[in-house]
Amino acid sequence: MTTPERLTLIGGTGSPYTRKMVALLRYRRIPYNIIWGDPAATLDAMELEKPKPIFHPTFLFRDSAGAMQPVCDSSPIIRRLESAYPGRSVLPSDPALAFIDYLIEDFGDEWCTKYMFHYRWYPTEDADNAGTLLPLGMDVSLPSDLLRQFKEIFTQRQVGRLYVVGSNDTTAPVIDASFRRFLAAMEAHLATQPCMLGKRPGAGDFALHGQLTQLVGFDPTPRAIAHAVSPRTVAWVDRMEDQCGLEPQESDWTPLEDMPHSLKDLLSEIGRVYVPALLANANAVEAGEKTWESTIDGAKWTQQTFPYQAKCLKWINEQYRALTGSDRARVDAVLAGTGCEAALAKP
Template sequence: MYTLYGSEVSLYTGKLRAYLRYKQLPFNEVLSTVGVYKKTILPKTGVAFIPVVKTPDGEYLQDTARIIDHLEMLHSERSVVPIGAKQRLVSELFALWGDEWLVIPAMHYRWNKDNFPFIYQEFGRVVSPNSPAFIRAYFGKKLAKKFSGFVPVLGITEHSIPTIENWYENTVLHHLNKHFADHDYLLGGRPCVGDFGLMGPLYAHLYRDPAPGNLMKRIAPNVAAWVERMNQACVTSADYVEHDEIPDTLLPLLKDMFKQQWPVLNSTVEALSAWRQSNPAQRFIPRSLGEHSFSIGDISEKRFISSFHQYKQQRVLDTYQKINAEKNSQLNEFLSEIGGLEHMQITIENPVKVENNKLVFA
């Protein structure tokens, strides 16, 4: 029996809960209260991040990407890793996009829309789960203030908000809604790693919170239906689209990724190299490394540099390089079509890895 430490309000817990359900792995879920953080999560992982999974052997796993990798090796049935070259890479691209880029609308629609007092109650459960509602609201408001403080550092400002909303509603939801009208999941009849990457922001924040949830159900009902399907405990597993094909309905989103997200990823690589030169004696890499510019739609804004983005980018590049070693010309033609081939050629001179749940240079 696995144990999942997390919460309904947590973005990445939603991703991993859906994965465990799809894999049909037996698990208990434990709410990550303040007490659980102090007694279990921090002592066992050394970091204060959820979700955490305790294996039947008593091992504690942290970081959803690595948890899924670990569990896929142990449980090969109902695999979420496509065999085809293009589908394998596209799955990783969507996983990166969901994990790190859709956090922008997720945080905006949670903290800048009318989701209260729902959010205060949800956060209050983490502090004092058994208290009356008015006490949960009191503590929840205090804790929520801490998390809402991350909104500006993500580049969510009065200047960028109109464009973020336009992009999310008329690009992200629009194209996903068209796609899920014809396909149950990103790549056909079964979920891939990319589906679970999307599930984080699209469930906990953008479906479950009242304001964005109502918006999704109104303008993108097929996306809402996909979220509900991803949360089902007994999902019938079909297969991916034949012949390693990528549905045309995903192409606008893939082009959007390379246009908006990948310049930020490449900038992060440059910033991390510069930080290493300036801090040669430092072993552990901080989560934030100052600021850089990013563009969304037709506007530019500043946001903090997340060092962990390079780790996630490396996963995609490693996937590409392993496939490209097989001289897959069709993959390169496809990447050229969606504007991604040049980005796949980047060489990371200072690769990073995770050691004891902390980022270090490899």
Template sequence: MPKSYTLYGTSFSLYTGKARAYLRYKNVPYKEVFSSLKVYKRIIVPNTGVRFIPVVKTPDGQYIQDTAEIIDAIETQHPQRPVYPTTPKQRIVSQLFEFYGDEWLLLPAMHYRWNKDNDDYIYGHFGSVVLPGWPAFIRRFLGKKVGSKFKGFVPLLGITEKTIPALEQWYESELLPLLDTHFAKHDYLLGSAASVGDFGLMGPLYAHLYLDPYPSQFIKAKAPNVEAWINRMNVTPIEVGDWLADDAIPDTLLPILQLVFRDHWPVVQDTLSAFSVWSKQNADIAIPRMIGQHPFCINGAEGSRSLTTFSVWKYQRILDTFNGLNEEKKEQVNAFLNACGTDKPFNNPPFQRVKRESNKLVIDKK
């Protein structure tokens, strides 16, 4: 019998939803362990040095934290049903969608979870981390204490009274209908096989925006094809098809990519510029998760949000893919993305490279 992976996470965790969908799609043997406080203390923290989920334990006893590294590690060991396209446009687009799901869809995910009527549901789940199996009212009471820490992050993401109406209009009236139109025609983002971009979207769209009671109404009532895609992503397909031929990108993704470059990309570029300045002044200290505030715009509404350094590492992964292309393929990618509303998307200011070391972000001095 093949050795099994172990997924440490929770049903209501955004990034656990991403990792679980990937493991199911790859059809690799795994078991899931609920990350209670006891599991954090006895397994997760001692083996990773951090308090983040999901964590995957490999059959040979290695513990991997962060979904991007989990996917990379398993792809190496299980090349069947690959999730990274090999053609240039599809590879870049799939990574852009993973980045978009991981970083930008975090905004509606956090807003609808913590600013809407989900308290009994979500506080009960957080309480189960502390005291699994205890009565619901006790779990809700303790869960409120734990969950309030996560709720405190919401304004740091730029989610305030000034930006909430524009955020809701973007998600409910732009992004969700566009995704529904796309999934009416295609099983996955790039055709009949999933890519890493599908798993990036799956995290926020499933754990927060589909399972949480308040936002679930929008998907269930207005986006039946998104709901069908979520259900498809949560099972192991018997057979897997192909990405579109000839490095084609579905026309239905173009307006979504325009949204990416309208709102998310300016934040990415600001982050790179700010990190470039910060790293020159702080080359020998640990990289904090946030390095100050900056003005930003979402769907026409102006606000202020924290500059998150993890975005540098996520962007760097896409940039490395782009820089690995020959000049002809770079021109193909640039021409396509320029048509989506951005001029030379990877023509960013120089910035200090980073790397993950013991599951923490540090300056890469090589």
């Protein structure tokens, strides 16, 4: 009997998407080999062609001809793994619930990452921490003089990129207020059930977990905020790291109609900050503008246009339109008054 091949991925300890996927692989009991390192350098050493764009993590999938294909982007990879490895699904079987999970996953990947990047490089103390630890995460034996050089170059580059995600002196208080409201919503929600949509994790839990491994476990400023605002979230991040011992049942998804009110608070945060950003970004992509400006939570927001996030909005709408009329009505009832409805108005 041949043992099935272990799945290989390349990524970093300081990468929220790597941590999202490692936790997911553990929960799904998918045998994996992780190579801690830079995907581009690792693929070069393996003489494999690099995907464009290349991200942490990069997965290696064998194609039908038996060749290794490097693949990036966690959300489609999650769907691919669902068909390749049956059981312990992270996608709720109720399509209406699956839509809410999708929305939470997208928010985790695309908005919570703003908390992550902002706190990592905006406060001096955090930039100093990341500048030292990220290169060491790639090579713990890095000689000290090289570490100093890397730290300087890398910190300068990342701090210089803050404006790209919309982090600046004007938006810093908006990002901070959003992070605190998000944590307060998590605190209330986790007091009612251990996962976002019941007693078993969905893709959305893993997306939030990935970003929170950094916000709680790596960067000092958001760590202190998380400990002060939501001890339940702090404990949740550690538990989510390895859920291989959970035996999920179908009944562990909370029926949409029985969700605690705290889910609404989480969705309201998505509607308050992420949905306006998605809409303004999509308009900018349509108009061919390289940057966009909008009002988010009452403050002026400027950032670079991301074609990828216009696709996110399109995918959300495709998922929504694929629902039957009655499931759409169930989703509408949950989203009513959260501000998320505005994302679904695109033709």
